[in-house]
Amino acid sequence: MPGSYGSIVLIRAKPILYTMNKYEVKTLLEKFDAGNCTDEEVAMLESWYLNWRNEPLELENTAADQSVGRIWARLQEENKAVKLWPRIRIALGVAAAVATITLGILLYYTSAPRHPEGSTARRNLQDNDIVPGSNKAFITLADGSTISLSDAKAGLSIQGSQLQYNDGSEVKTGSQDLSLLEKEITINTPRGGTYQIDLQDGTRVWLNAASSLTYHKALSKRGERIVTLNGEAYFEVAKDKAHPFIVQSKKQRVEVLGTHFNISNYDDDSTARTTLLEGSVKINQAILKPGQQSVIENNQLKVIPADIELAMAWKNNDFVFNGEDFKTTMRKIARWYNVDIVYDPGLRESIELDGWISRKNKLSDVLVKIEQAGNVHFKIEGRRVIVEK
Known part of the structure; x- marks a missing residue:
C-alpha cells in the first residue's frame, strides 16, 4: 500500500527451475497475454522469469515478436510490483x-x-x-599495486594484456606497469560492490560483494583453466573439453567443462555452497546434477536439492x-x-x-x-x- 507500513505479506511456494527454449517461452507469454495460462503454466513463467530475467530474450523483428516483447515488458512490470516482504x-x-x-x-x-x-x-x-551497493571493483597486480575500475561501468573484459570495459572503452591504468598483467592478477569487489568479468576464454563471472577472483593471464595451467575464488560468484563457463575449468576456494575444488553455477564461500560463513543450474560439475569427489547444491561444513560434504531462487538472489x-x-x-x-x-x-x-x-x-x-x-x-x-x- 503506497505510503503505508502495514504488514501485507505475499507468501508463495518455492519455484521449480524450468528450462525452456525461446519458442516455448514465447508461446507461454502469448497465452499469458490472452489470459489462457493454466496455474502450472503461470508458475512455469514465474519461475523462468525469476531465474532467467537478466538474460536477454532474443526476438525476431516481426509483428508477432513485437507483441511478445510488449507482453514480456508487462510481465516484468507485474513482477516488479509483487515484492515478498520479509x-x-x-x-x-x-x-x-x-x-x-x-x-x-x-x-x-x-x-x-x-x-x-x-x-x-x-x-x-x-x-x-x-545507500545500497553498486558497481565497484579494483584490480590488484602481482607487485601489490592496484587499478581502480569505473563505478559507471558494469563489467570488465580481459583480452590478453589489454584491459577494457565490456562496453569497449579502455580502462585507465595511469602509470601502472602493464607488463604485470602477464602475471597473476586479482579482481576485488569491496563490501558494497559487485562487478562482472569477461575472461579471455569467453567465461563470464559475476562477483558479489566482498569477493575476489584471482587468475593468471595465460589462464590455462597444465591443460586446466584455473581461477581462485574468495567470497561469492556466479559463473557461466565457456565450453572447452580439452581444458577443464577449475575454481579453487578455501574449502573446495570445483571442476567443470562448461556450465552455469554459483559458488558461495566466504571466510565468515561456516559453509561453502555450490549450486548448479546447468551442465555438470565435480566438487572434490561429488558430481552435481542441475538443480542440486553441495554443502561443505566441518570438512563434510553433502548434496541437497538446490533452492535456485535463494542461490541466484544476489545476481538478480x-x-x-x-x-x-x-x-x-x-x-x-x-x-x-x-x-x-x-x-x-x-x-x-x-x-x-x-x-x-x-x-x-x-x-x-x-x-x-x-x-x-x-x-x-x-x-x-x-x-x-x-x-x-
Whole structure:
C-alpha cells in the first residue's frame, strides 16, 4: 500500500527451475497475454522469469515478436510490483500457528508497525540511512599495486594484456606497469560492490560483494583453466573439453567443462555452497546434477536439492530469505551495505526470515520491513547497525 507500513505479506511456494527454449517461452507469454495460462503454466513463467530475467530474450523483428516483447515488458512490470516482504518466524509457538501458505495467497495481519512514521527510532534509521551497493571493483597486480575500475561501468573484459570495459572503452591504468598483467592478477569487489568479468576464454563471472577472483593471464595451467575464488560468484563457463575449468576456494575444488553455477564461500560463513543450474560439475569427489547444491561444513560434504531462487538472489539484485537464519541474513546485508553488525547480547537466536526484498532499496527500507514482522529492531550509528530486542 503506497505510503503505508502495514504488514501485507505475499507468501508463495518455492519455484521449480524450468528450462525452456525461446519458442516455448514465447508461446507461454502469448497465452499469458490472452489470459489462457493454466496455474502450472503461470508458475512455469514465474519461475523462468525469476531465474532467467537478466538474460536477454532474443526476438525476431516481426509483428508477432513485437507483441511478445510488449507482453514480456508487462510481465516484468507485474513482477516488479509483487515484492515478498520479509516474514519472521520466532520460536515454536508462532511458527506452529502459521498455516501452510500456497502460491498467490495473501496473509494479512494487523499488528501495528514497531516504529511508526515520525518516531524517534524511525528517524534514526532515516537520518543515518545508507545507500545500497553498486558497481565497484579494483584490480590488484602481482607487485601489490592496484587499478581502480569505473563505478559507471558494469563489467570488465580481459583480452590478453589489454584491459577494457565490456562496453569497449579502455580502462585507465595511469602509470601502472602493464607488463604485470602477464602475471597473476586479482579482481576485488569491496563490501558494497559487485562487478562482472569477461575472461579471455569467453567465461563470464559475476562477483558479489566482498569477493575476489584471482587468475593468471595465460589462464590455462597444465591443460586446466584455473581461477581462485574468495567470497561469492556466479559463473557461466565457456565450453572447452580439452581444458577443464577449475575454481579453487578455501574449502573446495570445483571442476567443470562448461556450465552455469554459483559458488558461495566466504571466510565468515561456516559453509561453502555450490549450486548448479546447468551442465555438470565435480566438487572434490561429488558430481552435481542441475538443480542440486553441495554443502561443505566441518570438512563434510553433502548434496541437497538446490533452492535456485535463494542461490541466484544476489545476481538478480534481491535478498531472498527462505527459512534462513537471522545472522546469515545480516551478514549478507553487512556485505552489501558495507556496515558492521552489533548484536544485543539478549537477542534470541531462533529468528528465521522468509520472503524477499530488492537489494536496490536503501538500508532503512530493508531494516524497517524486518522490524515490522518480528521482535527485533535496529539503530544505525555511522556504519554500524545495532540489533536490539
